[in-house]
Amino acid sequence: MIEIINFGGQDFEKDASKELMLLSFISQSFVQPFSLEDNLLAILSALTSGSGLGFNRAMLFLVEGPILRGRMWLGPRSTEEALYIWQTLSKPGVGYAEIIEHNRSLLNRPEDDLSRRVRRLAYDLSGGPERIPSLAAVRRNIILVRDAGHEPFLDEEFRDIIGQDEFLCIPLLSRDGVMGEVILDNAITRAAIEPRDVKLASLCGLVAGNVIALSRMHRRVTDMERMAAMGELAAFITHELRNPLAAVGGFLEQMADPRATDRKKKRNLRIIRGEVKRLEDILYKVAHISRVDMAQPPPCDLEPIVRSILSEPDVRRKKRQRTIVLEVEPGLPPVLCDPVYVAGVARNLVDNALDVSPEGGTVRVRCVHLQAERSVLLSVEDSGPGIPPAVQDRIFTPFFSTKENGLGLGLLFVKRVMEACGGRVEWEGGEGRGSVFKLYFPAGGKTGET
């Protein structure tokens, strides 16, 4: 017999040790979506929740460049509010998720004057006067203030805002330096801060510091990836546009020459028109690859779309001296995919197949109902040279193409469409034999249904 237990699905009993509670609380915060705000909220919740450490209030500062800036302050604003919150949160069945959600709602209150007050505070860490609370971040030490009224190093504005004699300043340390600071107090219960609380809070501070460092690193990496992708896209577009632009500019210059004959001018116009069309095609493809949007597509019939593509002028021109064989299973159900995209992906595959098949070659297009998996298969088989092993894992990569004038966006578009409609794309074949591209569309109800 086995017992299946969900991760983070259970809360510890109320009498479990504070260390265990804290570990439970913080561990669970990491199974949430990776958001710095969420993780920080989880850590502040751990510090202030009765299930965790149980400080009354937690104030958070983050380091932004050389400045330590107030960000949020979590906790009740009055004894009445505290009693109400603690009663609510100590009810049976209230666990980690409920506490976090409750604290999120506290922070999002329009009248949350605690956070509003703390956001006014900012301290210069790079040589400003050494004052509490920033002293803890500058010295990288925990500071426990026992008697704020007689503390000469305390910042006056901060003293007014916190309004407590006893509080704890924990710097949030990470391998990358100080990430921020947390200030904890027991403004409601007036309980003394014990050495054990200090130790546990300092551990929380280490976790929080590293969560912030990790999150910032994650953001930097994401930004760099975006910048790299943008740079790649920009370089690609620049290159693709330069060739036709060079032709357009050159042929226009020739036409401007008074010695140019009418015949030459006409020919140049024809070439320029072709190059402008090519520019349009490039822009269209680049613009459309980035947004495949398909919310609840209506069912559409595959067969008429495929037949219509096979009779398009471009396909007819390309298929000269090549044979296209179309096989459609009778009684094919409709597919759940936007008909415009169905046409787009089918056109891409047929176009590719005709491009790679030699003169005298055959392109086979098949539409089959796969009842067991509730899908409709559209397969396109070419008689080309196949895809060399060295490039097989790159065929869906943006800007990768084995075709002379290929943009390297066609198969990526096919993949995006199939993913958007809940289908998939597969291919078979290898070097020296033709390839078969298979599109599995989800089968739908009758066409015309909404």
Next chain:
Amino acid sequence: MKKKILVVEDEKALCLLYKEVLTEDGYDVTTVPGAEAALEAMAKERFDLIVTDIRMPGPSGIDLVTRVLCRQPDIPVIINTAYQSYKNDFQTWAADAYVVKSSSLEELKSKIKELIERPHVPTQKRPD
């Protein structure tokens, strides 16, 4: 006698354009669509200058520059490409000039004139 230029370019429209414009400028122009065809043409006749694209089907223009340098190190080579970025690739530094394709042919024409009229300095054949 007319100076001979070999243009290596896979874009048909650009081949036609370069052939016409450079012929009007008084050169004898041969166009080929790739590096392999360029080496075949060079085996048959001697050119005074080569203009090559980089990205073409088959071996690239950079491969061509390397092979040309081994065969005829004294022949001037101009890389004429839509890619700005290859200028930073040390492999392109062996070429005598690097021209980024644009809607005006002036830069390409002036580089051709400058290099083709440069006094010829015989160099030793490099080992293959």
